[in-house]
Amino acid sequence: MQSYTYLIIDLCCISIPFIASFYPKHAFYKEWKPFFLANIIVGFFFLVWDADFTLNGIWGFNPDYVIGLNIFNLPIEEVLFFVSIPYACVFTYFSLKYLVQNNPLVTFQKIISILFILILLLVGIMSLDKWYTSITSLITAVYLIFQVIRKRDLSYQYLSYLIVLPFFFVSNGILTGSFLESPIVWYNDAENLGIRLFTIxxxxxxxxxxLIFLNIDLYEFFKSKFLNN
Structure with missing residues (x-):
């Protein structure tokens, strides 16, 4: 069973949102077309990024916790990760848009974005010798700058991510070694800040x-296209 650990984590992350997608009064399965179109595009970008980092030893995977089926240099479980996690998070976003009519973060979302931009730019520029830190920080900063220029309201994205963070800490904590003898996904600390939140x-x-914000953005883009046709 040990070799199925990563696969089980993927399935646990998507199982409840998948079942809840068939709730008759507000069915997410009717949104599958825009979601999966978005997910394919975003997933491809992240898989290329992931494969390159794996090839260059910035992170890697413990063979004891995967079934051994690879796509290029990535375990199939890692590929499924980029479907299961976005599905769960976009489902959360979809549900919150329906359940939360007055988002408490609307007033603060621009300030949150600007603070993140300043922090990420500073960290990214000061950590150019650390590939994971610099690339993640700078790409995320550029994304947020683009959203601020567009005057895009990210309040539901922030709220959704805040809601899923506890589950993120559980799932990603296990992947990075919490509750296990060794991590499923290991990191080369020479390429990051070496700061861990528990094991993450x-x-x-x-x-x-x-990952989540890009999936939500493209999901909303394709959804609007289908509604207008």
Whole structure:
């Protein structure tokens, strides 16, 4: 069973959102077309990024916790990660848009974005010798700058990510070694700040945020296209 550990984590992350997607009064399965179109595009970008970092030893995977089926140099479980996590998070966003009519973060979302931009630019520029830190920080900063220029309201994205963060700490904590003899995903600390939240590199917070926000953005883009046709 040990070799199925990563696969089980993927399935646990997506199982409840998948089942809840068929709730008759507000069914997310009807949104699958815009979601999966978005997910394919964002997933491809992240898989190329992931494969390159794996090839260059910035991170890697413990063969004891995967079934041994690879796509290029990535375990199939890692590929599924980029479907299961976005699915769960976009489902959360979809649900919150329906359940939360008055988002408490609306007033502060621009300030949050600007603070993140300043911090990420500073960290990214000061850490150019650390690939994971610099690339994650700078790409996320550029993304947020673009959203601020567009005057895009990110309040529901921030709220959704805040809601899923406890689950992120559990799932990503296990992946990075919590409750296990060794991590499923290991990191080369020469390429990051070496700051851990429990066992999770702090960079994962913004890597995950970028992954989710891009999925939500493209999901909303394709959804609007289908509604207008």
């Amino acid at each position: 590199p702090v960079e994962d917070i913004f890597y995950g945020m970028l």
